[in-house]
Amino acid sequence: MRRKAAPTISDVAALAGVSRAVASRALSASKRPVSDAKRDRVLAAAAELGYRVNLLAQSLTTQTVNLVAVLVNHIHDLSDLDLFDLLLAEIQAGGRQVILVRVGSTDKVEEFLRQGVAYHVDAALVFSDFADAATVRRMFRSDLVIMLNGRHDHRSPAIIPDEAVGIGQAVADAAAKGVKCASLVTGRASSLVEQARIGLFHRAFESHGIALLQTLQGDYSYRSGHALAASLLEGERPDAVFCTSDAMAMGILDVFRADFSGNRPSRFRLYGFDNLSLLDFEAYPISSIGYDKAAYVARMLRLLNEPPAGGGTFEPELVPTRYVPRLTG
Template identity: 65%
Template sequence: MNDALKPVPEPTLSDVAALAGVSRAIASRALSAQPRPVSADKRERVLRAAETLGFRPNPLARGLASKTVNLVAILVNHIHDLSDLDLFDLLLAEIQAIGKQVIFIRVGDGEHAETLLRDSVAYHVDAALVFSDFADAATVRRMFRNNAVLMLNGHQDACAPSVTMDEDQGIRAAVADAAAKGVRSALLLTGRTMSLVEQARIGYYRAALARHGIALLGELAGDYSYASGRALARQIDVDATGAVFCTSDAMAMGVLDAHRQHFPQHRPQRFRLYGFDNISLTQFDAYPISSIGADRRDYVAQIVRILSDPAHLVQGCGQVLVATRFVPRLTG
């Protein structure tokens, strides 16, 4: 082969160390994304040598040496709900801030969940964050061959830490708000009723409505999406219903758009409307929906705190509840 056509060998960490006049171990510490002890002078020499040579650290090689890959798997059903966008944008930023990267594994509607989870064993990750309600802690540990599993879907066990929201608190406040405004009947629009989190949420609504003597006219199941909320809106008897509670803001947005005539200047004329998740869009003029939600920054901070502590992550410590609150807006 013509020498001009031969591939130029990639510079190695040893090349960088030799040019900087330091040991390979010091060069590795200087280039690490984690704060590791090395003098300012040596760090500067190493960074200058790396730039001169065009050296880029190899995360895989670093992971093989340290037995970590700084990679976190996030298991989701799908990402189409507006609340997902608000949450995952923040979560990715905070995970990257601690020197890790993320892969998403989309389980879908559950029909092929077992196959997808089984295939996930091909990924070597330091930890798995489980949002999908089709996955339990034991299955995820087995599939990834890793005990570092954080549950966020209600399927935790004694061996897995979890972060969940105290939804009862916010729901009680929202229903109390409706009762104080004279509501005596209500309709509940739900998401996937097979979800443990959703089942608990529905139970909280039933209990809160009964506590205030508000008749529950019915429960209509959707899938948290705007489209399902808009479709279910056709079943609302506006003459008999005092309030509509939706278990996602996206569904409440669909209801609001389907019944704009009953919300002049966004204020309720026939029935009051409450959402859930307190997504960012409810803070804008188009969808001023009364909602329930947790402080996302607190929620994400609790996730990252456990993720950053391997001992807590693998020993089942850290069963954390994050408070929710009611946020009144015009539609309520």
Template identity: 80%
Template sequence: MPTIADVAKLAGVSRAVASRALSADKRPVSQDKRERVLAAAEELGYRVNLLAQSLTTKTVNLIAVVVNHIHDLSDLDLFDLLLTEIQAAGKQTVLIRVGSEEKVGEFLRRGIAYHVDAALVFSDFADAATVRRMFRSDLVVMLNGRHDRLSPAVIPDEATGIGEAVADAAAKGVKQASLVTGRASSQVEQARIASYREAFEKHGIGLVGTAQGDYSYHSGHAVAADLTGTDCPQAIFCTSDAMAMGILDACRGDFPGNRPSRFRLYGFDNLSLLDFDAYPISSIGYDKKAYVRRILGILAEPPVGEDITPVLIPSRYVPRLTG
């Protein structure tokens, strides 16, 4: 197998220069030397030994992304961007599905651990201390609302966007509304529901019905009939766009030209799909690029000490035809 010394010799540079040129990190080396090193590595069939590199740098350039599942449409928008930016920073991801608290316990009991530089935790089944034990790492970025004073966190400020959406409905004469929610076990969802209830009370809108889904299109489609009968509310708010899409398809007759005739419809997540003609659903979202940028900033320069302040990302209301 060719070595870094063979590459350096063929390129006519030192081993240090060859190593810098082949590093995923942006390290100083002239463009001419970098091109010679890359050409030499290609000619020899040389591949970087990540294990040997990790012993030197104490890093493996792997980031664990811990999720409940990936069937929500909102995951597609966020994770595609997140993985792209992590890879652009010279790292790769290992995706770990933790679909229950029992699964977290199984990880701990069996001693399953991945050697990673950091973990990004979206799953609402794991708290910060447990994830630190799972990965034997202090750099655990909590994105599920279950952070503690030792863990950095990035949190969308959802109350702002929710308040704007409810105010929009109130300004259009809405006096009664229903709410379609997701997993009750999620702390993020609990805070989201509390924000809706507070906004309804503030604007004099009565909550006349609730239904629980699982953030999926199917669950929204399934509850539509129960919410839109003869006692149909003037507005339905959903805590995910996918559920609102299911309701819209189940009630297309109530939206001629995608405009509401019996009730207004509001989603949550501001999916990129909503910018197309099929699902012009009024929604609430945050800047996903800013969200990912703050996560990458934490990975690049981890905060130290205790009582780490969570980073808040502002949300906003995005009006469309269904509202």
């Protein structure tokens, strides 16, 4: 028995009573206008016929595939969940889909290149510490590579949180409350963004006359903050503990719950970084430093939707941060 032929775009157009071009635009992410009434008729006809868009054929016509690669180290930090949920939702709302690529080491990048593992994508957003702009352009054979990890070059647009203001405000708050000495709990040493952040903390401590007693290295996770908490009791006790992620601060808070009766500090003040949405709940009212994630994502989308002209040179766009006081500070 012969299998019934799959419906075509022409079949959809005929059933909807529109031209083939209108049907194609109604079923794609095309920016060319289609009236709501015609779009509804086309969608209804496609559903009735069981028509599915052929993305490969569409890409050959438009020279786009409506795919965006997002390169990450991993997704297990709480700050990742806050940011990427919003980012993926906004990209998909614009008619694109996301390929999430986990790049946990420099070797992994080289493996992609050796094996020729590359996808045809319209653009790439690079969060991973281990990927530089030139390498990502080679991986995806695309010039629209937006760098968010500090490893940009003059050919790549970049967006970087301007952390100096938020860090300065947080350290000034501690100094105003009598803090004379502090400990700093940091994340991955390989991250250029983290290296810059640590430098900003050092300068702010010096500016406000706060002695840095110790620096402990975690990996941004709750587990690492929890594990490092005991080390804060070694030697001279700090008046304040600053963490370069909220998740690490949450781990420390849970170890020292007895010293935060009513979530208020008695032994030391506690400051995080990222301004997670979880901090607005009663369990973890941690003073933090953050930026407007919606504004951050909006800047990425603007670059995706209105790519800068090729051949130019790019200076990083800065997203301002601010200090958000809560009970632990």
